[in-house]
Amino acid sequence: MKKLNPRRLWALCRKESYQIVRDPSSILVAFILPVILLFVMGYAINLDADHMRIGLLREDPGPAAVRLEQTLRASRYFEVHAGTSRDGLVTRMAHGEIRGIVIVKGDFTSKLKQGHGDAAIQVLTDGAEPNTAAFIAAYARGAFDTWQQGLAADLGAHPSPALDLRLRTWFNPSNVSRNFLVPGSIAVVMTIIGALLTSLVVAREWERGTMEALLATPVTKAELLMSKIIPYYILGMLAMVLCLGVSVFLMGVPFRGSLAALFGLSTLFLGCALGMGLFLSTVLRSQFNAALAALTSAFLPALMLSGFVFEIDSMPKILQFLTRIIPARYFASSLQTLFQAGTVGALLWVNALGLGLLMLFWLGLTAWKTRRTLD
Amino acid sequence: MTPGPAGKGPAIEVSDLVKRFHADGPTALDHVMTAMAHGRITGLVGPDGAGKTTLLRTLAGLLRPTSGSVRILGLDPFTQGDLLRDQIGYMPQKFGLYEDLTVLENLTLYADLRNVTGAERQRSFEKMLAFTNLEPFTGRFAAKLSGGMKQKLGLACSLLGTPRVLLLDEPGVGVDPISRRELWRMVRELAQGGMTVVWSTAYLDEAELCDDVRLMNQGQVMASGPPQTLLGQMRGRCFHLVNIAGHRRDVLQRALRAPEVMDGVIQGANVRLVLREAGQRPDLAQLEAGPGAAMVEVAPHLEDAFISLLGGGPGGDSALAEFMPQVELDPRIDPRAVIEARQLTKRFGEFAATDDVSFKVAKGEVFGLLGPNGAGKSTTFKMECGLLKPSEGQALVMGIDLKSSPSEARQRLGYMAQKFSLYAQLTVRKNLVFFSGVYGLEGELQQVKIQEMVEAFALAPFMDTLTGELPLGFKQRLALACAVMHEPQVIFLDEPTSGVDPVTRREFWTHINGLAQKGVTVMVTTHFMDEAEYCDRIGLVYRGKLIALGTPDELKQGVATPEHPNPTMEDAFIELVTEADR
Numbered sequence: 001m002k003k004l005n006p007r008r009l010w011a012l013c014r015k016e017s018y019q020i021v022r023d024p025s026s027i028l029v030a031f032i033l034p035v036i037l038l039f040v041m042g043y044a045i046n047l048d049a050d051h052m053r054i055g056l057l058r059e060d061p062g063p064a065a066v067r068l069e070q071t072l073r074a075s076r077y078f079e080v081h082a083g084t085s086r087d088g089l090v091t092r093m094a095h096g097e098i099r100g101i102v103i104v105k106g107d108f109t110s111k112l113k114q115g116h117g118d119a120a121i122q123v124l125t126d127g128a129e130p131n132t133a134a135f136i137a138a139y140a141r142g143a144f145d146t147w148q149q150g151l152a153a154d155l156g157a158h159p160s161p162a163l164d165l166r167l168r169t170w171f172n173p174s175n176v177s178r179n180f181l182v183p184g185s186i187a188v189v190m191t192i193i194g195a196l197l198t199s200l201v202v203a204r205e206w207e208r209g210t211m212e213a214l215l216a217t218p219v220t221k222a223e224l225l226m227s228k229i230i231p232y233y234i235l236g237m238l239a240m241v242l243c244l245g246v247s248v249f250l251m252g253v254p255f256r257g258s259l260a261a262l263f264g265l266s267t268l269f270l271g272c273a274l275g276m277g278l279f280l281s282t283v284l285r286s287q288f289n290a291a292l293a294a295l296t297s298a299f300l301p302a303l304m305l306s307g308f309v310f311e312i313d314s315m316p317k318i319l320q321f322l323t324r325i326i327p328a329r330y331f332a333s334s335l336q337t338l339f340q341a342g343t344v345g346a347l348l349w350v351n352a353l354g355l356g357l358l359m360l361f362w363l364g365l366t367a368w369k370t371r372r373t374l375d
Numbered sequence: 376m377t378p379g380p381a382g383k384g385p386a387i388e389v390s391d392l393v394k395r396f397h398a399d400g401p402t403a404l405d406h407v408m409t410a411m412a413h414g415r416i417t418g419l420v421g422p423d424g425a426g427k428t429t430l431l432r433t434l435a436g437l438l439r440p441t442s443g444s445v446r447i448l449g450l451d452p453f454t455q456g457d458l459l460r461d462q463i464g465y466m467p468q469k470f471g472l473y474e475d476l477t478v479l480e481n482l483t484l485y486a487d488l489r490n491v492t493g494a495e496r497q498r499s500f501e502k503m504l505a506f507t508n509l510e511p512f513t514g515r516f517a518a519k520l521s522g523g524m525k526q527k528l529g530l531a532c533s534l535l536g537t538p539r540v541l542l543l544d545e546p547g548v549g550v551d552p553i554s555r556r557e558l559w560r561m562v563r564e565l566a567q568g569g570m571t572v573v574w575s576t577a578y579l580d581e582a583e584l585c586d587d588v589r590l591m592n593q594g595q596v597m598a599s600g601p602p603q604t605l606l607g608q609m610r611g612r613c614f615h616l617v618n619i620a621g622h623r624r625d626v627l628q629r630a631l632r633a634p635e636v637m638d639g640v641i642q643g644a645n646v647r648l649v650l651r652e653a654g655q656r657p658d659l660a661q662l663e664a665g666p667g668a669a670m671v672e673v674a675p676h677l678e679d680a681f682i683s684l685l686g687g688g689p690g691g692d693s694a695l696a697e698f699m700p701q702v703e704l705d706p707r708i709d710p711r712a713v714i715e716a717r718q719l720t721k722r723f724g725e726f727a728a729t730d731d732v733s734f735k736v737a738k739g740e741v742f743g744l745l746g747p748n749g750a751g752k753s754t755t756f757k758m759e760c761g762l763l764k765p766s767e768g769q770a771l772v773m774g775i776d777l778k779s780s781p782s783e784a785r786q787r788l789g790y791m792a793q794k795f796s797l798y799a800q801l802t803v804r805k806n807l808v809f810f811s812g813v814y815g816l817e818g819e820l821q822q823v824k825i826q827e828m829v830e831a832f833a834l835a836p837f838m839d840t841l842t843g844e845l846p847l848g849f850k851q852r853l854a855l856a857c858a859v860m861h862e863p864q865v866i867f868l869d870e871p872t873s874g875v876d877p878v879t880r881r882e883f884w885t886h887i888n889g890l891a892q893k894g895v896t897v898m899v900t901t902h903f904m905d906e907a908e909y910c911d912r913i914g915l916v917y918r919g920k921l922i923a924l925g926t927p928d929e930l931k932q933g934v935a936t937p938e939h940p941n942p943t944m945e946d947a948f949i950e951l952v953t954e955a956d957r
Contacts, residue, residue, distance in 0.1 A: 007487055213472065
C-alpha cells in the first residue's frame, strides 16, 4: 500500500461521518440499541434463583413442623403456597404454577420424638426445568439444616456437625449474575456495532454506484480502507463509553479494572469487528447479504461461544477449540475480568494477544480483498 | 513519464481490445480497434449490451483488458492509472454521487479527492456552479435534485481539476429533453476548450450531435466516422410517402414487402421508407397508397445507417398478429372509448402524481403516453391497467371501471411491465407455461398457444435457457409473448423498447402495428421521440397533467412558427413543456 494523502483521507472520513450522522439507523444501532440490549440482558436474563414458587403440604400440626414451615417461609428463595392435598399440589405443579412440593407427613413429630432419625420430609421437584429443580432441592436441604440447628439449639444440645462447610463467592460476592452478564453483553453489543454497521458501508457504495466514481479519482486503496475504519472506530469507542456509563451508573455494576486496559482491549476488539464487517461488505458487495452474513458469523458466535452466557469449560472440546477464533470470547473474558476482578495482567495479556492476532487476520484479509478495479 | 502533450496523435487509442469477464464467458468487447481525436466529442452508440460501458470502464482504468491495449494520452490507464487519474474525468452511468450529501459537500469531497485546493478550488467551484446553474442549490441534498440536475452535478464533479479527457456513460438517460440540450451545450463548450470527450448513448438521434461516432453492437465497432459521413452513405435512400389515402399502417405493411425497401416506419401522417439502394424505388401503384401519394426525399438519420449495417429491418408482417384473432368488441362497448380516463387523479400525500387526466382511446388505435421521467406517465399508465387505485376519477377499460371489478377487466387486457418481470430462474418454456396458466389457458389450447408464441418470436433455440440469461432483445420478446398469449383485446406496453437495438425496436413496432390492424387497442409509453411519431395519437404528460393531446402532426404543427416551420417532435415537446412551465 502506498501513499496516504492526509487531505484525501480527511475528506473521505468527513464524508463518512456526514453519512453516519445523517443516517438515523446508524445512530440507532450505535447508541439506542446498546442501551436496550444492556437492560434486556442485565435484567431479563437472570440466572439467579429467587422467590421460587413451591407448594407445602403440612399434615402435621405439631410445633416442630410449624417451625419447619416458618423456616421455609422465611427463606428469600421460596414463595410458599400452602396446599391441602397432595393431589391438588401435584396438579398445580403439572400446570407450572409451582415448581416443587415439600410434604411434611402427619407422623413427623411423633417419629422425631422417637429419635430413630427416621422422621422425614419429602421434596418433589419439577424435572421439566432441571436448573430450578436442582435449586429447589438444594435450597430445601439448606432450609432443613437451618431448622435442625435451630431445633438443637432450643434443646440446648449441640449436635456438632462433623464438618462445617463455609462457601465464599469471590469477585462477585453477592453472586448477582448481572455483574458478569453485563460485561459479557457489552462484548455482544460491540460486536453488533463493529461488524453490522461496517458490513453495510462498502456494500452501500457498490450498490449506489458511488464506488465506481470514487475509483476513478486518485484515491488509494489505503485511503479507502482507512476512511471506513477511522469513523467507525470512533463511533464504536463512543458506544463503548456509553455502555460503560450505563453499566456502572445506571445498572450499578462495579468496575474494578483500569480504564487504560479497557481502552486498549476495546481498540483491539473493534479492530477485529470492523475488519470482519468490512471484509464481508467488500466481498459480498450487497448490503442485504453482508448484513445477514455479519449477523450469523459475528453476532451469533459472540452470543453463544463467547462464554458470556454459556461457560466455555463445559462445552464439548471441539467447540472449546472453535471459541478461540471468536474475538468476542477474548473481549468478554477481558471485560468480565476488568469489571469484577480488576486488572489481572496475565489473563488480559493473553486476551490482548488473541485479539491482536485476529485483528491482523481480518484487516489483512480485507486489505487483500480490496480492489481498485471493477473486475 | 508524464501524459503526452495535446495535439500529437490521437488522445485515445484502442487496439485489438478484448474483454471477457469469465474465461469461457461471452465476449463483452470483441477485438475493438479505434482511435479518438483530441478536442472532439466521440459518441459511442449502440443498444444495451453492445459493450459501451465496458469500453468506457476500460478507458477509465477500472477494468483490466483480457487482451489488446488501451492508451490514453500515451499511457495505459490500468497499469499507469496513478499518472492518469488526474487527467481523466469519468462519470458512471449510475449517479455516482452521495445522495445524503449536499451539492456543495459533494463538490468539496471530489475537489479534495482530485487534489483541487486553495484558490484554484474557489475558482473552479464558482465556474462549475455558474456553468451548471446549480448555484441556488448548493445546500440541497443530492437526493432531492431532479434527474437533470443530478447529471449536471455529476458532470461538475468529474470536471474538477480540469481533466483532459472526459468519459461520460449515458449522461442523457433519465434526463428530460430540456436538460439534455443543456448538457449538450455544456459538453460542446468543453470540447471547444480542447477537452477530449467520449459520450455513450443508446439514442441514435443524440449521436448525430457528436463530432465522431462509433456504432457498436455485440462488443464490436460496426462503423466509425463523423455522423455526416455515415449519413452520406444513406443519402438518396430515405423518403417520406406523403398524401396517403387509406390507412398508413396498411401502406407501410405493403411497402415493407417490396424488395426495394429496406426499412420503414410511420411518421405522423406519412410513412418513412429507407431503400436498399439509391434510385431503386418501389412501385407506388403496388403500395395502394392512393392517387395523390408521392415520394419525397428526406434527410437520413443515423438510425437508418445503423439498420443498414445490421442488414435491414425485420419486414412489415408481424408473425404475432397472424396468430391473433380479429377483435370483435361486445356491442355494448363504445368502440370510441375502449380505454378511457375520466378526471383521473392519483395523490401520494400532498403530491399529485397524476392530476385530472382525461382521454379516450378508440378500438385499434395506438395511443402513446410521452413525458419526462417523473412526470407521472407511469402512474397514469398503472391506473389505466388496474395496478394502482385512483384517488379520484375513473379508469375504464372496455367500459369496466377498474376500481370496482379489476379482475374481470384484467382477463381481457395484456400488460408488459417496464422492468423485466418474468422469472429469471425459470426457463423460457416454464415462463410461457406459467403465464399462460395464470390467464387460464390449459390443455391443448395452452400447447397450441405456446407453440404459436415460439414461432412468432423465434424462441425455439432458447426454450430450455434460463430466462435471466437471455439476451436483452429476447427477454423483451418473451415478455411481450407472455403478455399477449391470452389474446387480449387491449394491451398496455410500458417502455417496451427501452435499451434494445434498432432492429429489435422495429420488430416490436411491426408487432404493435400488426396488433392494431387486428383491432387490438394499444397504449404504450415511451421516451423515444421518434417512437412518438409511430403512434396514432399521443398524450404529453408533464408534472402530473396532460398538457397536450392529439396526433403527432397536430402537436408539431401547434408549435410551428414562421421562423421554424417544420419543428421536430422534440422541438414540440420542449415548446409544450416550456409553455406549461410559464
